[in-house]
Amino acid sequence: MTAAQGSDDDPYTLPMPTPETPVVLAKWISPGNTHPNSTYQEPVWSLAPLVDNPASALPRIYWKNCSPSLRGQLKLPAWTMINGWLRPTYLHTRGVQAKARTSAGDLYATCAEWMKLARWLAQQNITDLAGCTDTLWRAYAHERLATVSRATGALTCARLTDLWAFDRLSASPAGIARPPWDTEGVDDFLPAIGGARAENATEPLDPQVLGPLLIWAMRFVDDFAGDILAASAERRRLLGLARTNQGTPASAAALEEFLLPLVRDGGPLPATAGTGRPLLARSYVGAVTGASRWQVLQFAEQHGLGDLVARRPGPCPMRVPVRGSLDGRPWRTAMDFHDVPQLMRHLSTAAAIVCLYLTGMRPQEVLNLRSGCCPDPEPDDTTGRHLIRSRHFKNVTDTDGHHLSAGEIRAVPWVAITPVVNAIRVLEQMVPGGELLFSAAHHSGRPGGSLQTGGLNLRINDFTAWVNHEAAAQGLTGQHIPDDPHGPIKVSRFRRTLAWHIARRPGGLIALAVQYGHMRTVLDARTSSRYGARSRGGIHTVLDVETALAAADTAARLRDQLAAGERLSGPAAGRSLTAAAQTSRFEGRIVPRTFVHKARAYLARDGIVLYDNPDALLICAFQHDTALCNPVPGATAPRQYDCRPGCGNTVRTDTHARLLREKADELDQLAQRLPLPIARRLRTNADRLRDTAHAHEATAQNTGNL
Template sequence: MRAHISAAATTPTVVAMSDSDPIILDKTRIAPSHAEPLSRVGDSRWDLVPLLHKPTVVGSRSINFDTFPPSFRSVAKRLVWLCVNMPTPMEDLERPTATRSQLSVGSIVVYAGFVRLWMTWLDGQGIHQFDGVTDDVYRRYCSEVAASGLGRESQANRLFAITRCWLYGPYLPDSDTLIRPYWEDTLARVDVLGDAQWSAENRTPPIHPQTMSALLVWAIRFCTDFSADIIAAARTKSNPPHRPHLDGLASSERFGNYAQQQRTSSKTIPGFYPASRPDRRCIAKQFIGWQLGLGTDDVLPLGSMDRVFGDLDPIDEAVLPVQITGTMDSRPWTGGINFYDVDNLSRLLATAAFIVVAYLTGMRGEECRALRRGCCRTTTDEQTGQTRHLIYGHVFKGALDESGNALPAGSERHQPWQAIAPVAKAVEVMEALYPDSDLVFPLRAYTPFRSADGDKAVHPRMIRDRTADLISWCNAKAEEFGRTHESIPADPDGPVVVKRFRRTLAWFIYRKPGGRIALGIQYGHLRGHSTDGYGSRVASGLRDVFPMEEALAAAEYLEAAATRLDAGESVTGPAAQRYRDGVRLYHRQFGGRYLTNRQAAALNSNPRLRIYDNSEQFVTCCYDQSKALCHPDRDRAARVEASPDITNCQPNCGNIARTDRNITDVEAAIEQAREEIASPTIPLPLKARLEQRISSLQRIIDHHHNPQGRR
């Protein structure tokens, strides 16, 4: 590159390129780990991997210019070079945009793909230079994009790639300069793309509570109960025993001596069922080689062993000499670990560890995948003796430089994630399972291919596939142990993928009774209001997730409540009128609308809309801080809680309302109690207590149906 451009230049000048120049001008932007020579301008394929600083990027990042129309290859190289080396002059846009001026490597590759589509279309129209593009050409291409069936956002991305080509015009020769795209006029943009249907709602479906609960139980079980045995088996397999008496013998001689010994003893040898032939038990020659002190590389060249072992029956199991210490139901979880199962069990263990860390910390998937050895630090308070586990790592979303562009390597998180013991155990397990890896979750931990890059983190798609394997294994083990109630049910919204863990945690907190208490337990906090302060959202990185999830949960509940009121639902209790007024107020202000961030904040802050369903106590709480008996210190407290403590609901509280829906739950509880009373095995004291409970619940029903009859 003969750079006639300076980053500090006020007047851009045309780019002049030499085929021998590297494609990256600023060598300080190259990742420290990159040792390969840089691509040159004259190369047909440009490799952008040197710009990658994150270990979470899997796969190649390159652009093949042979796929561009020949007449446009020169300008295509100029545009990509500018994306790599120069910020886009976004100030030339006459409309606000959140698009960054400096694209990431992945975005450059996507941009090049959009530009290739544009250039290929132009070439098909007989246009071979940008100076031949007119407004009519733009309009025809818009029709082409609209006919593609893409969503509004995808169409906008394809068109903005052309806008970026126009913005780079000052750096290009006249023949490669575009006129201003007509869709950059506000009215024309709406005409081309339509109104934006953006919503702040997180559309990622949460994992079903039954699926997530069972999956978490098994994942923790893997890390705490099974891990020691699996790690021991992996270490044993990787270190064949030394047989001094076999020193000096070739591999074939060792196999021959072993076969002769088996002929004179059991006439059997270890066997296994290969994945390619599950109906045929084959000779376990790799395990036999391991027993004889041979590595895999010594065994594979031997080829067929039928002439050596042909008269021996492969009925023995290839079990490693590892003592099983983990249990289920006070029984060993397995009779022994098979030589050929070690790698699969290691992958399942790594998957379980990832699930524990990702779900119980609430960190984003990329943040979890980028964790490095030594990230977990345990401290003990000398005064209280309390143990704290802190996870240190990098964040990528929102990690920006002074120009507002993404930092390629992210930035170290200011506040470490606070974690509980199972998370610390999961990290410890991964560091023990892969002691030579700098990453906690390396790619090779999740794939059977030995050539996997040890410097790269696992890909989200691989976590998805291995999670499916883990669920299948756990369900088979539950069946084996007669614990079908611990089976992991299929999720109705599809596969369990990485990005759903974070959403599931936030969904659970605001949609399950006791969710806030459960969050405190999960994160090792004792205070039920942990979601309101430092203890959860700041320390766990969920501050941006909870407010919207809280508003969405409230909106869903109040929307359904409005429908029931319109259908004639009865409401009783001291707060009945406040319930009706609050539901109708919600319907007038928010009913049937998408919630923006501002509307969500307004809903959360409106005291008249603080209506909570407490199905455990069969009540609906129309929360008024001044009347809340669940907070007995409210008169003396400097800070009054913004939400009720549903674990301390008082039956005489003035915030209570009861709806027909609550009464349906009461009737179901009475029916369940009667079924328990009818059981011939129920103890008499428990039967008496259940009868008292039925009487108490029946009074609730009677009062609801006849509120005026209460004395």
């Protein structure tokens, strides 16, 4: 895409637009994009013609938000930015992340930033962009950047610099001065490092939140989906009958036979929620009796059902078998006609939670999955793995450095573990073949594209509320989803949470034990498979950071235990002392971009990186060549779910010995209440744990002796 766009003298300068000039020139609109375009003179500019990602919002620029005195001058560089591109000589000085053309979302955010500047300049009585001098730039930066993080501040400065750059490329430059940070460097204009807003804003979900959330999501997919999908099909059938029924004497008789006993006996009547009070479920009644809509209405008026239903609202059960169970009993006495839309909504949300958390995909990648993206393995595939073919979007550009809104097919597919495959199969039953799995038309009735992240966040909130109501109604007080201490559950938090749990919960309930071990194994094979990765490492970046933080926490805790007088045992006790002494404590959760390189260097110190294993009640001073858990080539972490006795990397403390004895006592108490064969196995395990504790006490040494 290198065709000239302006004059022969300077192909980077666009001609002057007229009032009727399209906001987005035709050459930037892909053939399949049918979004309406705007014209230069309109007060609202739609950027939808630039958006080919069905999961993306369709941004609009509202020029009413710009100061009237500067609106005309800002429109021209904005239009130039939308339709032009930056010179290569300019980009070469901007770093690897600089793009000649960026996304519609970035264009919208940049214009919004320019409008903030324009409003501020108007308050200073500046009515010409040429009046924005070096002094005013400095004053504005001091005020604008005072309350933002360094990352946000740097991005803000880059967007303001773009105003100067695109003004110079426009057909009639306003002459705004070059921002001083573009020549002096941005560092001195940003907030100090370590300020209150410097922390990484994406916190992993709390384990107490994610545990029940994931359990309920998988429960929907594995246990409830069949009932919900069958109920949805039956509801569609009944609605079709209700619309087409023709009134006959036989249907009138069936209507009386169905409703009169309920009216006379004082029983609950089929109801639906009205705006103010319950109403008679006329469609349901017509469908199950064969009566026409007019017959149902006439019967209701004749017998005063309006008032009766308000006093005695009842369910609308359908003849659909309930096969799913909850806590050992059917999860529903019957599938209700009016509950189905809500349950279908929760089912798609549950499938989204499973896909988001158990793949490591970014939200936009999940929302762009299509039916058929995860076929069953071929008969001759010896691995037996399900692979997900998907599109990715982050930093995707063409050969000229222009942002590609439609993304591109990921060169290396994602590996899907069983719960993800199940979730995709459920979604494939909810949409037509080849359609987006999260198609907005099929999941929300909104035409075009897929569900968006904001809407999915609301759905997760609604799903959580439903779960907590259901848990209370079913007496499952221990299965409610608590509030997360770091704020609402958002789709942007699942990716980091996956890495957090792989690093810190290798064999627990949240980790799904072997399933997560499989995930760690696949992720560690990065040198050969580049799983979930592009040129910059994909999810490995997140996983390395979380693993390094977890290992550093383990070393810090060990250092504190040793200072308190605890002893060590195990073949790697000496190495663990070295690791504890050489590891700095990471205070807080500040995770700047540069930390990724530090994390990888930290994990590469073979033999002196400590991994806590709370299930095996030991610490692993991981040394690749001596590990009995059979790590893959190049792995920098053990297979903690496959920890084996006799490994030369193990270390135990006095605390571990105490916990081993407590665990043995728990097994003995449990054995007293179980049949003899099971009790015998539990007592054998308890004896083994005590023997391990005895071995520690016999060989443990303090730090001085070590």
